[in-house]
Amino acid sequence: MQHDEFIGQVQNRAHLSSRGDAEVATRATLETLAERLAGREPFNAAAQLPRGIAQYLQHEYAGSGTRFSLDEFFQLVSQREGIELPDAIHHARVVIEVLTEAVSPGEISDIRSQLPSDFDPLFEAGSQGRMRVNT
Template structure:
């Protein structure tokens, strides 16, 4: 999947008015995801995403808080919302859209590994058997 296609899918799924909003949603979600995942797994995800998107995840995965923070779904949505400039419901909508597109962009074994390391309440974001 190419960068423009990834962002277009995020824009469509999250019902966003502009590509800029979709870029912001992707950045907010992937930065937050990188905080939650082990850094090696986040780097593996980055490697299967379009370069512009993967670079954001890679940078966040090597940051100070990468993989060091434990939180569940509601905190995830709150962090995405704060970074994207929206409320919790908006953060949830954006995070779900970005994670769904990410699932489409990476292979099944990587989706499964991501699913397995997330807490139970976040596993819906990376379902096993997703397309």
């Protein structure tokens, strides 16, 4: 999948008004995911993505394995995106959905193996609507 296709899919599925908004949602989600993963895992996933998307998984805190819950993940995405939490939850879900189509099933399995089970809903394909977060 090419950069423009990835961002276009995020924009379309999240019903965002611009490609710039889709880029911000993608960056916020993938940067946060990269911090939650440990070791080389974010870099392994990045190797399967176009450079413009891959860079979001390759920042200085990528692979740090910072422990946080799914609720905290959504809070961080919301802060990074500068939007309300319900919208950030929806955007993060869409970005992960596109990510699962852009990288191999084995890589998604590797990513999921590092995350606690409370992250499972983030990866469940075909979910409709907005996910709920515990506050």
